[in-house]
Amino acid sequence: MTPAFRRLSRPLLLALLAAPLLPAAPVLAQQAAAQAQPVDRIAAVVNDDVILRSELDRAIANIRAQYAGKENLLPPENVLERQVLERLILTRLQIQRATDAGITVSDEELERAVQAVAQQNGMSVDQLRARLAQEGIDFPSFRNNLRDEIVTQKLRQGFAQGRINVSEAEVDAALATAATTASQQFHLAHILVAVPDGATPEQLAIAEKKINGVKGLIDRGEMSFAAAAVRYSDSPNALEGGDLGWRSLNEIPPAFAAAIQQMQPGQVIGPIRGPSGYQLVQLIETRNQAPAAGDKVTQFAARQILIKVDDKTSDAAAHAKADALAARLAGGADFAKLASENSDDPATRRRGGDLGWFTADAYGTTFGLQVAALADGQTSAPFRTDEGWVIVQRTGSRQVVAGDENRRAQVRETIGRRKLEDQWDRFLRELRGEAYVDVRTSEPAAPASGG
Template identity: 65%
Template sequence: MKTLLASLLAACLLAGNAFAQTVQPIDRIVAVVNDDVVLQSELDRAIQNIQNQYAKQPNAQLPPADVLRKQVLERLVMVRLQVMQASQQGIRVSDQDVDAAIAGVANQNHLSVDQLRANLGTEGLDYASFRDSIRDEIAIQRLRQRYAQTSISVSDAEVDAAMATQANSAQYHLAHLLVALPENPTPEQIDVAQKKIEGVKGLIDRGEMDFATAAARYSDSQNALEGGDLGWRSADEIPTAFANMISGMKAGQVIGPIRGASGFQLVQLVETRSAADAPAGAAQMVTQYQARHILVRVDDKTSDADAKARIDTLRARIAGGADFATVARENSDDLSTKPNGGDLGWFNADAFGPDFGAQVSGLQDGQVSQPFKTQAGWHIVQREGSRQVDATDENRRAQVRESIGQRKLEESWSRYLQQLRGEAYVDIHPADDGAASPNGG
């Protein structure tokens, strides 16, 4: 999976408004998207940038100019729609957020921010528009994250099942080609899409076009210009419609057309590897702590000053020789640990928040902290021990949960974007003149 910074960088390389060169005196509207517009200059810059990127890949083939224009314009339309949706949901991106993301992009490229800005200027690229593009991508990322949090869930049983089969299972490098259908398509739309994808499959089967070139030319997927590449996937990361079929395929083989939620698809198995051959990570050691704590809550019955005075008194009693566990049993407001003398057991430093973790990690075994405050109230903590543990299995379980969640998210997010596009007013202007031609409603 891509990191946020990696996806930001990739999006900026493709975003139409990221690279401004010279403002034209007259800038034609090429699409109306609800209450916003896409300008010819934005489309030209986006197309030029993609052509520049492909020029660095000698074997890559771009689709014909008219197809490329359609694909890039559709990407710009979808960016507009997602940014609008993010704004409607109250998602805001501050200047500080943008600054931090740009610093991350610069760091990934081993540059300072000033060097990155200078490099953009040397290539004739406008820094202000680059910032706008970063801002849009952060908003889209947050929209997707919010959607995932509210719409996607993964049960422990799903994780258990995936881990049980994954140890000896294969991993697959996949690519796909999508001929999209609108929501609730008419029989005529289904027939046209089916004939199109069958024609594309015929070109591939006859050897007249390789899969990546066909995807770049004919696919309606957002990754069409990357040849439809989906990267390496384990079985739990593959949509269920394809998982069983892919397990019996040979490298280079193409299956489909298959009708899915988004339309008709072709899937190519690029190559296969066993899970044992996948890049292995080193053991992931973490520090865990054992500690007791006493909490005095701040609430409508106890002011902050009163809570502070009370915790100071309890700290003084312990400093005078009182047993920490006894004081906790008699006085702590944490009802879950109070019966056990405030015992928290073994935990990772970040288990109870950064403030609590910083206090515990700064103590020696047996030492009692000074009073400190968190969102829960005022605390004192006694560290009882520390240990190094291998969290590889725990982290692996988290990775599997995330993989399943990502697979579910891809399927659901694709339908969400399709619905977003279908409900929007999108008016595409033809390439040859300025007349309007409605393309959505």
């Protein structure tokens, strides 16, 4: 099963009984229904919404299924419950924020996503439906979970607009580093003990004590790094053992990029104080990809609809028109036809908005991040650029041999992704900190520092 399939959380299934079928004995039927119907409890209140105990239980069951055969990595039940509940809370907050921003997912978008998940797992939609049934997941709930994933992806795309800038000096420095070393990649994991923005000295001291306690457990061999991440990390990827995947130097924060090049697999560095809090970083393994003339970069094909903001059209008016066009697209309207009729870019309007093939930075960092975040065939929500409001539909992607400009584009895209990740993590922490959350489960104790 691929990661795209595994990460879909198990849905909420409430056992709802049918109405009584014996009108001659309504009292007995009601008593039987009351005895059979499970009483669901509230696990957490999240602003004006709730997470039910049944939803939490099924999410925990899903995590346990993912760890089948390696249950020793999982923490005690109360700690696992806290981690899973925090993930559900964060997802619920993102959905609420997206809803407030008017972000929606059409039935057509959802159907394409279902087909994509099936294809990624080497099966048809009917086979996917059968596989889900074998795992106790009903198909409508699977679709709802997938819809939530798409909504949060759109929220992230909107968040990126206008926030990420990569200077030419940063690109020059990255290329200079690559010219003097092999193109190494590093498989990393991390543990984060988060601190709020403007943390007090007391909060910093508590966080530092906790991270030192976690490091002590790892150094003494009392707990593996992955198990410690699952149990103690505040990062959204805690339940994956803190795994960050493979990263090039450009994708590693400068605070510890130099140190990682000197590390051996299995080694841990930290605590490192960063903008998010205190981190421990483990190097799992390395691999070399030496630069060669045949190096390749990614190019994208896409269509766009541009609604310009100028002396005649205000930002609000342009945004409203872009939203209206997005609604028509969600209803099944043809993108090329709408672009031909409505786009304010004369160069692409006559081609149905077609931009041809381009690298991620060809139209600026914001545009490139939006296109890179889409799947082939997917359409973005409206987003703001220097020219106005844009809707983009990615129609294809390919790998091509890299020339100098293409290499610069690839490096710029990589640095942009790293910066977006940092800012997005901070945004999620702020979202959590500003929310009203009433957690109705017990909290685990943090490890003590020292021996």
